Amino acid sequence: MDDTKNHASHTCSPAVAARNEEQALAFNPIRIDEQKCVRCDLCDWICPGDLIYHEEGNKTKLPVIAYPDECWYCGLCQSICPTDAIEVIFPEQMVHNRTDVLSLLGKVGA
């Protein structure tokens, strides 16, 4: 089975972990319900950006959103979660966006 090729358990570096705490608040891409989560590895397995880390087989630790600012908000983790423990939360700058679209259209005048 192709998907079991690499088993190496991996945790992100302490420097990364420290930064994440702060970023999780700013980008809060997903919320995991501690009560509902069965620590099954599926969200880690499916995340296309390699953002969710869960030590395989560890039934006590919650999955970690290791790189919150790299989330695509695709919700694949939410869709695969067997106990509906995951909810995608869009940050404020997405939900109530105030960017002037003209600022995206370049600095070159006619």
Next chain:
Amino acid sequence: MTTQGWTNLETDLLVVGGGVAGTMAAIPALEAGLKVVICEKGKVLDHCGSIGCGVDHYLTVMDTGPEWDTPAFLIKHVPELTDHIVDMAVASRVIEQMPRIFRKIESFGVDFKDKQLGTYYRLRSFGLPGTYHINFDGTDFKKCLGERVRKGKATVLMRTMVVQLLVEDNRAYGAIAFNFRSGEWTVIRAKAVVLAAGDVNRISRNASGLAFDSWHFPYNTGDAQAMGYHAGAMLANMESVEATLTPKGFSAQGLNALVSLGAYFVNRHGERFMFRYDKKGENARRAVLADAGINEYLLGNGPVYLDCRHLSPEMLDRMAYTLQVDRYTLPAFYQQKGVNFREELVEISISELSIRRSGVYFRGSGLAVDANGETSVEALFAAGDCATVSGGIAGAAVLGHMAGEGVVQRVRGSSHALPEVDRRAVESIRARAARHMSHDATLPWRQFEDEVRDTVTDYVGVRRNDKGLRLALDTLQALARREPELKADDLHGLMRVHESCNVRMNAQMMAAASLVRKETRTGSSHCRVDHPQTDDASWRKFVLVERGERGPETTTLSVDQPLSAAFARAAVAA
């Protein structure tokens, strides 16, 4: 076998990218009994590489009887659909193969039929001269393709990024890759390589300011185009940039579903403006829709809104269902925003930019290929959004399959042994990686990428001129010199560092090609404000990009010729 800290693998075909094009390339190779290795940055083969989800539309000619449904009819319209910048030799072959590949995918168990109608629900959109888009529930589309590859016993290396191709005497013989979870390096020797790693994203700013909030997959970073460039492959159409219209704040896909099911776009005055830009209105090509949106904002008619209020409840239900197949979280976004698209206007933004096919079918921006999907480097193939004929899911499927068949011919036709692995290349790339992970590296990849995005947005985006492009090229070249300083906090970061370099490389190619094309073509896809007219007399030409001694070098080629006319290698014997 492990020697000096890396694993050696031998195979017939190496596929880079497990999306639609990559899996479809693997299938004919497996059918012919070839050994196949697929490297994929994600961990599953069950989702599309461009959007990571299901598929809601599939563009195909079906040859069911009416003239419009024949390959010949669609082929006749390709020059106007591409504003005449197209490799007709390859595009024609893709279209001719469409019915056969469609039936083949159906035979894998994909159900293209509408469950209520019991037949195909075919829609007209994006300026195409017929109802070529099948609207269907393609949630399992990619699962069926992935299943096929697993059954064929391909070796799949997941969470694995290919970082450099192995090439000798203009012939590819494998690649170097690493697993960003385990840190394991693999050197794969192969008789042929198919590059199918998708389009280029994370290349400009968007409304939310979040680099990874992109319309297409932010994890597609032009890896194939950059690696192909470094390996000496030729690229074309790199000046053409693509934007789309998205709900403001969330770069979600779904424009095809919206326009094919009858949505309108209106400006702040309530005017349905698309007809001012194209007689087909909302059914115009994506490039025209995006260009119209951009112009309305530039004219001060923004904000632009999506208007679905006139649609019947049945159509709105279908739209709501289709949109969430494409992007699962879009309903949640509307809900958290407190907007009901059935009854209210939804504010629309211009998306960030990408390099793909500039809102036009059959004209891809990327690696130039011949009618076998082979690039200018022998035994190096490309398909999907990284190749010069791109046409969404169907384009990826058909060109992918053609490339897979081309590989079979190439492998069977070549008898000479593969070169020994260039150990110095492997050692040098590993030493560079070690430096990125060391304390000597100090430049955060996020900051580096932001500088690329600002440069592209301001000077290489939807409005360009000579001065701005030269400024951008200087900045992008200066950034290239800083690449050795890029810092990776961990193995995951090492993947991002390589992606950042690839994004920058693609931005530089785009700027170089844009500087050469001194005209405007396909609206905002290549808008030179200093050359605002389309100049058919001088510019029915491809701009080609190749690696030179001091960076990308450009040449041009008349569109009367196929891109392969500029290739130095011989075509494969059929």
